[in-house]
Amino acid sequence: MRYISFSWDDGFRRSTLRTAEIFEKFGLRAEFNIITDWTDNATLRSDDTPFADWGVWAEMKQRGHIVHPHGTNHTNKAEVPLVEAQKLILHCLDTFDKKLPGFDPRQAIFAMPYLATTPELDAWFPSVVRAFRPGGPPINPLPGPNTVRINTGGAEDCEPWLLENIEQLLAMDEGWLVLCVHALDDEGWGPVRSSFLEELLTRLTTLPNLQVLPAIDVLNLHSK
Numbered sequence: 001m002r003y004i005s006f007s008w009d010d011g012f013r014r015s016t017l018r019t020a021e022i023f024e025k026f027g028l029r030a031e032f033n034i035i036t037d038w039t040d041n042a043t044l045r046s047d048d049t050p051f052a053d054w055g056v057w058a059e060m061k062q063r064g065h066i067v068h069p070h071g072t073n074h075t076n077k078a079e080v081p082l083v084e085a086q087k088l089i090l091h092c093l094d095t096f097d098k099k100l101p102g103f104d105p106r107q108a109i110f111a112m113p114y115l116a117t118t119p120e121l122d123a124w125f126p127s128v129v130r131a132f133r134p135g136g137p138p139i140n141p142l143p144g145p146n147t148v149r150i151n152t153g154g155a156e157d158c159e160p161w162l163l164e165n166i167e168q169l170l171a172m173d174e175g176w177l178v179l180c181v182h183a184l185d186d187e188g189w190g191p192v193r194s195s196f197l198e199e200l201l202t203r204l205t206t207l208p209n210l211q212v213l214p215a216i217d218v219l220n221l222h223s224k
Contacts, residue, residue, distance in 0.1 A: 001142070002169055003176045004204060005215040007133060007152060008032045009070055009111055011039060013052040015183035018194055020065055026201045031214035032060065033070035033111035036095040050187065054099045061102060066214045069096055070111045078116035085121060093128065105129050109215055115152065115180065122149060131219060133178065138165055140176040143222045150215055154180035158190040178215055
């Protein structure tokens with residue numbers, strides 16, 4: 001089996017709503033990763049704020065989508081002392097617990113800002129979350145019950161990068177491609193066009209031996 005997981009970082013409001021709409025059109029669940037400080041601040045701004053608030057994320061969960069932690073802020077965890085990095089991560093998880101109904105860290109994948117990690121964080125993560133998502137070759141082997149690290153990648157010129165990696169996966173008999181995307185159209189870093197995403201999902205959802213699934217679903221399918 002081959003899997004593709006799209007992982008949407010940062011939580012831009014307009015892109016989030018449009019992404020969810022597109023995924024729902026194909027009967028798919030989207031997977032979002034959000035910064036708690038940005039989400040908190042969104043509640044204090046006008047309706048045209050670039051980031052979604054907690055109400056939007058609660059709605060996304062009710063509609064069947066996945067919401068994961070991406071950090072208290074966007075600090076590069078590989079550039080600060082271990083204790084500080086752990087403190088920021090734990091604070092993020094605590095905020096999720098307080099503000100997102102039904103949050104369970106045992107089903108959370110922590111998306112690393114800048115895809116950056118350290119060996120010390122790698123060893124610590126299994127004690128606090130289900131898995132974590134740092135940088136690395138984005139085609140992973142199929143997971144097992146002890147899989148915690150999920151390599152992923154991203155690119156500023158995102159559309160050709162996505163197509164290149166998808167073609168590599170399709171040339172394989174099995175594998176799991178985890179793609180970091182940020183937003184749609186003119187939002188965020190390295191956005192893709194809404195039309196591109198729809199055309200891509202139209203193709204991917206018709207291919208044999210391929211499923212487009214949130215990363216947590218792939219982990220759970222292979223947890224036994």
